Amino acid sequence: MAARSTRHGSGVAAHLAHRHNPHDVGRCPVARPRRGTLTARTPCNHERARCGISPHTFDARCVVATVFVAVGGAHWSAPAAHEGGVVPYINRPGGVRLHAEVTGRSDAPVVLLIQGLGTDKNGWVLQRFGMATRYRTIAFDNRGSGRSTTPTEPFTLEDMADDAAAVLEHFGVSSAHIVGASMGGAISQILAVKHARLVRSLTLVCTACRNKPWRNELLRHWADTANVRGMREWANDSARWLIGPRSFRRLAPALSWLGPFATYRPSKGFTAQVDAIVSTDDSMVAELSSITAPTLVVVGNQDILTPRADSEEIAERIAHAELVVISGAAHGLMVEHASTFNPIVFDFIDRSEFEQRQAASPAIASA
Template sequence: MTYVRGSDGTRIHYSKTGRPGAPPVLFIQGLGAGKTGWALQRMATAPWYQAIALDNRGAGRSDKPHTPYTLEQMADDAIAVLDHAGIETAHVVGASMGGAISQILAIKYPERTRSITLACTAGANHPWREELLTEWRDNALEGGMGMMSREAVRWVIGPRSFRRFLPAMGWLGPLALGRPSHAFANQVDAILDVDMSMVDRVEEIDVPVLVLVGNQDILTPRGDSEELADRIPTAELAVISGAAHGFMVEHASTFNRVLIEFLGRAETAWQRRIDESENVALESA
């Protein structure tokens, strides 16, 4: 197993799959989720890309400190993973909380990103969502992850898929029952305490951006994605019909097709950008 230390000494676990030397794609999961939540995407991209998936602090095999977390700190953790893996730039794919982390990463480290995919995420929290996340946190701390998950499950999976995907609930963020309550609560607090001055700078992102949402997502509804796509000059919006918040599992085939098509366009744009920079350098020499 591969680990890297964050700036505060926290161990962050990650793994690499796919073609060595191929264009890298960094996958960042959401609230409570480990890298296994990207299993279907990592398999789908393996023939063309090198996939790097990490466990955010507080999830998976990464450390779960009792001290407070921040989303900016988690973006720094992601950069530490790229550094340790020897990767200078990557396409970044973030879901839910991972999408918020990806926005911060793209703003704070623009030189490290080839493209950004923001799946089932938002640019700001509405009061109703802050109240909901606070309730989940309190339920986790007071009644354990099982109690919290019973409340959260219907916000993540669409009603038509609920029974079919119930055995896979452990893949989908807060539904992972074996994870400690304090780590989940710390991730919730990181979302609630996000530095909005950083997130408000999404207009500065100048690499290709895919904003991806399911039209049945009730946790980060379509309107959140439409607002992000409107604010980011380089963004395109894709809506998957019949999909809810957990659509990377629930509608994996459609999700993967849209993602891989976008990555192909984004990689072509990146290579063109590199070629243009090299031509300018030659002309200036």
């Protein structure tokens, strides 16, 4: 299927020329929901508390987390509870070592969090606060990110999906609720196709199921920027693509101030991940129909990196998938709109877990 942007000329400029200006709030249209689509809006304070975020600290956390992710995650690491008190590394073929953290109750349903391009496990900071009280949560750094290593040889998204499977197997998890964002969403789709037995439910956030010429061009530009001008310049260039217009205006001074922290992150792992993305063909698209796990697809209506049409295609190809469009949200909706995003995802995981336990134990249904 041809990329929509190519109808008006290829390339990033052509893509943006025929879309609304993402940083002109007054002109930003609210996408009309298709049948079966939920459009979510920002909740009030009591709903923020329900999803594990105090209304008194929400704004501060949101600002810090948004800036943190926008400048590339970094090598900082939030405190976490580790099983056995040991920070685990998982050894993979080719000398790759994956860093993982486990939080929450050991007897709770397992959730595996898979982050996107150039971002480490700390990109889930606003989800892990709420998840710790209700799930056993595993967050890990993809190869090339955070504390995980970058192999000397090129790798693929399929390799990264195998990494995710290896993380679950390392912790003795037979199946988990998978939550993947952006590149992590693409990895999650491959995981659900290749390792279906490990996937209890699937949540795909601000992601796509196929490459498009304009997006590949943009990613190659980002990789060139990181290699030639450094990660700080990449952080500056990419911010407008990753966060919404209101947050961008609020955070512009902080982005400038925190930009130098991104220079501590080497570009090697970032560019290797870009290579993995752009080298992926569309052969997996036809296999999405084989996914039987309950699936939730979430996108912001102001996302210009993986626009709503990408999520609609995924939802149409996976049987019984649910699509939620968050009004006013951009690509970084997990941090910008955590108070809307969290209860949507938590409720979906709870419902999926209950339905599967009910199906496995008829006695529960009759009780």
